[in-house]
Amino acid sequence: MSIIVQTEQLTKTFQKQYAVDHIDMTIREGEIYGFLGPNGAGKTTTIRMLLGLMKPSSGRIKVLGKRLNTHKLEILRQVGSLVENPSYYPHLTAYENLNVIRQIVGVPPVRVTEVLELVRLTEAAHRKVKGFSLGMKQRLGIAAALLHQPKLLILDEPTNGLDPSGIIEIRELIKSLPQKYGMTVLISSHLLSEIDQIATSVGVVSHGKLIYQDSITNMRKLANSSIHIQCNDPEQAAVALHRLELAVELGANKLVLHQCSDRAVADAVKLLVHQGMDIYRVEEHKQSLERIFLDMTGGVSL
Numbered sequence: 254m255s256i257i258v259q260t261e262q263l264t265k266t267f268q269k270q271y272a273v274d275h276i277d278m279t280i281r282e283g284e285i286y287g288f289l290g291p292n293g294a295g296k297t298t299t300i301r302m303l304l305g306l307m308k309p310s311s312g313r314i315k316v317l318g319k320r321l322n323t324h325k326l327e328i329l330r331q332v333g334s335l336v337e338n339p340s341y342y343p344h345l346t347a348y349e350n351l352n353v354i355r356q357i358v359g360v361p362p363v364r365v366t367e368v369l370e371l372v373r374l375t376e377a378a379h380r381k382v383k384g385f386s387l388g389m390k391q392r393l394g395i396a397a398a399l400l401h402q403p404k405l406l407i408l409d410e411p412t413n414g415l416d417p418s419g420i421i422e423i424r425e426l427i428k429s430l431p432q433k434y435g436m437t438v439l440i441s442s443h444l445l446s447e448i449d450q451i452a453t454s455v456g457v458v459s460h461g462k463l464i465y466q467d468s469i470t471n472m473r474k475l476a477n478s479s480i481h482i483q484c485n486d487p488e489q490a491a492v493a494l495h496r497l498e499l500a501v502e503l504g505a506n507k508l509v510l511h512q513c514s515d516r517a518v519a520d521a522v523k524l525l526v527h528q529g530m531d532i533y534r535v536e537e538h539k540q541s542l543e544r545i546f547l548d549m550t551g552g553v554s555l
């Protein structure tokens with residue numbers, strides 16, 4: 254899978270304060286990369302640099318295999334974006350607004366109809382944008398970003414301010430893009446649950462630093478539960494449980510079993526009882542992802 258976005262030590266300072274602090278970001282083809290972090294963490298600043306809207310203080314950016322500072326136009330022709338609230342002509346219809354942008358980006362008129370359909374605005378196509386809800390305006394923004402069939406779509410907090418049904422619609426739309434069009438998506442959010450539901454990989458930013466980057470599957474594994482068994486002879490119990498090929502850790506006066514099924518727990522307890530051991534407690538310990546990231550971000554919640 255080729256790498257679509259790669260930053261090396263990307264940094265931006267404002268008055269000697271780090272807004273983005275030596276970020277190494279990797280986004281692979283076909284991924285929906287969730288860029289997660291609390292307000293003020295540096296997401297928008299990073300995105301603005303990726304789009305060539307702001308110059309980095311230091312570091313390098315490669316998009317679609319090319320250096321951004323030497324191939325800016327060539328790269329941006331293949332990138333679509335929705336950053337902050339896009340502005341439209343309120344007295345023009347959705348169709349007319351998109352038609353203006355279509356002429357600037359140089360694609361055939363049929364694309365307007367296609368993207369309106371894609372974001373489910375066909376019925377509202379000939380209504381003036383000034384009467385649109387926030388959700389409809391966001392969908393129009395995504396339609397505009399999709400007009401030129403970009404390889405990479407960058408969305409900065411696209412569900413901000415939307416009601417639950419609007420959020421679901423945008424989420425379903427974004428999720429369909431990699432399969433339908435081979436697109437790669439970068440989406441930022443300050444909500445862990447949002448990223449968890451939409452992304453295939455995640456980067457967590459806090460105080461300008463990328464503190465975590467991995468697949469969503471591995472992120473979820475962080476929150477896996479463990480089973481704590483207290484018994485009269487934990488050391489002897491650990492030896493006995495090796496037979497079951499379980500991941501066993503010896504804690505203070507207890508055994509800790511990682512990533513095991515209900516069946517494995519039942520077998521472990523049965524074996525220990527069979528060996529004549531006294532079992533005092535069998536407890537499940539589970540750390541929430543919120544808690545894990547709270548610790549990572551030094552107490553700033555996501």
Ligand SMILES: Nc1ncnc2c1ncn2[C@@H]1O[C@H](COP(=O)(O)OP(=O)(O)OP(=O)(O)O)[C@@H](O)[C@H]1O
Nearest residue numbers: 267271272290291292293294295296297298299443
């Ligand atoms: N033009 C600017 N001048 C000075 N400071 C700035 C500027 N732009 C951003 N900052 C600061 O950089 C830091 C990161 O801001 P940024 O907007 O990138 O965060 P964010 O993660 O996108 O948060 P939000 O979701 O609130 O937009 C903040 O402390 C912000 O105040």
